Amino acid sequence: MDRIDGTNNKTLYDFANPEIDTLLKHSVRTQLESLLKTSISVEQRLVVLQQSFVEAMTLALSEITAPHTQLVKTFENMYDQAVLSMAVAGLSQEQLTHQYISATGLIMSPYNCKHTIKDIYRIKGYARGLDKAIQGKLKNKSSINVLYPACGPFAPLLLPLLSYYKETQTFKPSQIQVTLVDIQPGAILTLKQLVSDLQLEEYISLIEEADATVFEPENTIDLLVLEAMQHGFTKEGQLSIAKHLVKYLSIDGWMIPQNVSVKGMMVVGETEFNQQWKTQEFSHSSNVANEAQQDRVELGEILKINKSTLLEMHELELEGGIKVIPANQIVLPKGVEDMSKRIFAVYAHIETFAQEEVGQYDSGITHPRPDNSVYIDLKPKDIEHTHFVASSGDTIQFYYQLTGLPGFVPVKVQESI
Ligand SMILES: C[S@@+](CC[C@H](N)C(=O)[O-])C[C@H]1O[C@@H](n2cnc3c(N)ncnc32)[C@H](O)[C@@H]1O
Known part of the structure; x- marks a missing residue:
């Protein structure tokens, strides 16, 4: 049976039935360990968090390819800081570990999704593409709407990039307005905490708990950012989500991935x-x-x-x-x-x-x-x-x-x- 992530040996079906394994104990332990690390003040934690997001993006966007070991260290650091925000968000065990199969695909638990923020070359490929797309759109428009469905608890394809834009004053919130959508209540709670911790509220127009295969955005979308797939293009609902939401793209709107x-x-x-x-x-x-x-x-x-x-x-x-x-x-x-x-x-x-x-x-x-x-x-x-x-x-x-x-x-x- 397929392994879901490389950090443990659980299978898809074990995770779908959390009561039959030790995941619950593990998740509680992870939360506690995370909280124990926070012997620094809230202000210090937020500075370290924000810096870690900016550092990861600085490397991802650089024209000089950073050594793999440096990238691993920097993305691990971003992950560690994001997990602290998740711990502070205080999800219940159910919110953290509930994983199930919907009519259109696997809905991974926030606990299992948290690792995607250290998937270096996926984030790098998306962030570099998105950066070019955002620059391209803002050449002809004063402000753009970006929709990121199935974004997971950390919205890792966008929140690091927005942190970088804020720090470097590349683009202002008046230029980029983002809607984040996820079906998992635990992902929504974490997102709200993380957006607040990163002080990115002004860039975010909406954080919505919804099924992205039926969600109807209020505004036309300039950029639709989507990554809800697993290897071999199986299991998750990328195609159902893309097929539904592509209708809300403006005539000259772009999908990322193109x-x-x-x-x-x-x-x-x-x-x-x-x-x-x-x-x-x-x-x-x-x-x-x-x-x-x-x-x-x-x-x-x-x-x-x-x-x-x-x-x-x-x-x-x-x-x-x-x-x-x-x-x-x-x-x-x-x-x-x-x-x-x-x-x-x-x-x-x-x-x-x-x-x-x-x-x-x-x-x-x-x-x-x-x-x-x-x-x-x-x-x-x-x-x-x-x-x-x-x-x-x-x-x-x-x-x-x-x-x-x-x-x-x-x-x-x-x-x-
Ligand atoms: C692998 S995780 C996060 C992926 C994220 N896009 C990233 O770049 O790391 C998948 C997330 O997609 C969400 N998801 C899957 N299908 C969904 C759907 N139909 N509507 C909304 N969210 C969905 C799950 O709840 C989960 O939080």
């Missing part, structure tokens, strides 16, 4: 996921091994998500009310000798804005995801209904299911001739 390209490939698991990383200190697109990359059998793009594809997407409703979106067709290549030994994997490439990106392996969300239910040129001994079996040369149509567990469904449309 483009997400989801691709399929057949890989030798040992080469792709083990050998390639053996000598690397950390996974990043700049550290991939040429040999492993050349060993891949790329199948091409299976879904492209941007403003225009979202506006054109048509849902199909199947029996039982299940909604799917038709994605692309691919033809499985012929003549790959070891096809039956390969596994199917899906990965996303995220262009946040203007050449800024989150590449493969830069973050958990762009890490290729092996799908062991797909068999090419090989038949499993016991075929289950979840297995997909096809042969080289077959034409495959992909669909994307918009259910509580969103993800791709391959369907064979034509056998190899």
Whole structure:
């Protein structure tokens, strides 16, 4: 079963049922430990918090790439300070740990979401793109509305950037007005505390507890910032949220990310996921091994998500009310000798804005995801209904299911001739 985060060994379903594990005890301990650290005065804590956010953004926006170790230290520091604000917000255990599956995807608990603020290269790719988009918009407009749905307890793609703008006096609150939306009450409580601690209230027009797949913004939106996905473009409701909210973008409004390209490939698991990383200190697109990359059998793009594809997407409703979106067709290549030994994997490439990106392996969300239910040129001994079996040369149509567990469904449309 998939691991949700690397810091413990809990599975998706353990977290969905917090009463069956020790998470509750753990979360209380974490809160207490956090509070114990606050032997400094409130004023001192706020200064350190604000500095940590500005320092992380200064490194992220710099044209000189900081060493990985420096980035880790700086982002860890920002995380530590943000967790103190979360502890001060005083969430109940339920508010902190409640995690469930909604009709459109996994709703992670604030406890599990807190780690995304130290996902360095994801935040860097988004912040750099957003910074360019904000600069671009403010060239022609005196003020812009930014909507950030499913922002989590720390809204990490925007609050550090706003802290940087405030400190460096780059943009004033009269120029940028942000709406933050999350469905988790615990995320909302934390956000309110953090925005107040960072003294960013003047930039924030609304913090709303709502389901982003039905939320209706009052104003037209200039920038829609969204990151609600997991690797392989599965589990979370990115597509349902984007599809609903793209309608509220102004005609010349932009989505951040500007483009997400989801691709399929057949890989030798040992080469792709083990050998390639053996000598690397950390996974990043700049550290991939040429040999492993050349060993891949790329199948091409299976879904492209941007403003225009979202506006054109048509849902199909199947029996039982299940909604799917038709994605692309691919033809499985012929003549790959070891096809039956390969596994199917899906990965996303995220262009946040203007050449800024989150590449493969830069973050958990762009890490290729092996799908062991797909068999090419090989038949499993016991075929289950979840297995997909096809042969080289077959034409495959992909669909994307918009259910509580969103993800791709391959369907064979034509056998190899
Ligand atoms: C991984 S966390 C935070 C992700 C955040 N965007 C970031 O950049 O770090 C996911 C958050 O999305 C929220 N979320 C997921 N689906 C949602 C929905 N349909 N409406 C509102 N919030 C949602 C969850 O409550 C959770 O706080």
